[in-house]
Every structure is written in structure tokens, then in C-alpha cells.
């Protein structure tokens with residue numbers, strides 16, 4: 162399947178993408194994961210992106226488009242892709258449209274996952290993430306803690322609170338979502354791809370997406 166997952170930070174895009182990859186081998190592409198990996202590896206991309214990310218700001222479009230232009234042409238995308246955290250601005254959505262047309266690829270659906278702001282704040286302040294760039298497993302100190310506190314069940318690396326998941330940074334990320342990313346809902350409604358989902362669990366979101374794709 163070829164999907165865009167839209168939704169505020171903490172709406173569950175990453176969790177839904179991971180569940181969907183298990184269904185048909187489509188690959189999850191998270192620009193946030195790619196950027197965090199670059200920051201950890203100390204690459205030029207990482208050095209350019211780090212300050213924006215720490216502040217909860219968006220990384221400039223040209224850096225993101227440089228990443229995606231290459232990523233969408235990698236062979237693992239042939240089976241399908243789940244875009245998680247991209248596009249996030251109207252210029253990114255326009256550029257993606259051009260990239261997909263050039264690759265001769267058609268989107269199946271843009272799934273807009275809607276979660277109340279209170280629930281999002283609650284989820285993000287309790288979220289913890291594995292620091293290993295190859296793993297980046299997600300936990301929740303209340304609902305899904307790692308078996309050993311602070312240690313990833315999957316790879317044994319440290320599990321930490323992300324630098325951009327302090328209350329100040331979260332609040333800024335949610336404001337930026339409203340200003341820069343929420344307009345994509347109308348954009349994709351006009352394009353005829355939009356499916357808005359309000360299911361309270363990730364499994365419910367996955368079921369709604371499957372139903373839509375099955376037609």
C-alpha cells in the first residue's frame with residue numbers, strides 16, 4: 162500500500178505504520194527517525210537539523226525534500242510505503258506530488274488520525290523512545306513500560322525521553338502542527354485521498370485503513 166499518515170505529534174502515526182508494515186511488507190518511512198539517526202551519527206544533515214528539532218521547530222523544507230527524493234527511489238519502496246511525518250507543510254506536499262508523478266506512483270489513501278489535544282499531551286509526556294537509531298522502539302511509562310526500567314526490550318539500548326518531548330517543546334510542536342501541517346487536511350481532501358479516522362486505538366485505525374483500501 163502507498164499511504165500518508167497525517168496527524169499531530171503523538172497521534173500514533175508511528176505505531177500505526179509499524180502495524181501496517183506487518184500486513185504487506187510496505188516500508189515505514191519516518192522523516193523524524195531518519196533525522197534522529199543523522200543527529201546521533203553526527204552527519205552534516207544531523208548537524209543542520211539538530212537545533213530545529215530540539216526547539217520543536219520544523220526542519221527546513223529543502224533538507225527534508227533532499228532526504229525524501231532519495232528515499233522514495235530506494236528498491237524497498239517498490240512494495241509500498243507508509244509515510245510517517247512527511248509531508249508536514251504545503252510546499253512538501255506539492256513537492257511530493259511532483260516526485261510521485263515522476264516515479265509513476267499513485268497514492269492509495271491519506272489517513273488523517275485525529276486525537277484530542279489533552280490525550281496527545283498525556284501520551285507525549287509519558288512517551289519514551291529507544292536511543293538506538295536502528296530500533297527507535299516506543300514505550301509509555303504508564304501504559305507500556307519496558308520490562309526493565311530504562312532498557313529497551315528489543316535491543317537492550319537505553320530508553321529515554323526525547324529532547325523534544327519536554328512540555329515546552331511539545332506545546333510548540335502542537336502549535337506548529339496547527340499552523341503548518343493541519344492545512345494538508347484540506348489539501349488532500351481536494352486531491353480526493355483523505356480518510357479521517359477518530360478510532361481510539363492503533364488497531365482501530367489500522368482496521369479503518371484496511372477497510373478503505375479494500376474498497
Ligand code: AMP
Pocket residue numbers: 170192193194196213214215217218219220221222225245246247248249250253325334
Ligand atoms: P517526529 O518524530 O515525526 O515527531 O519528528 C521529530 C522532529 O523532526 C520534528 O519535530 C521536526 O523538527 C523534524 N521533522 C520530522 N519530519 C519533518 C518534516 N517532514 N518536515 C520538517 N521537519 C520534520
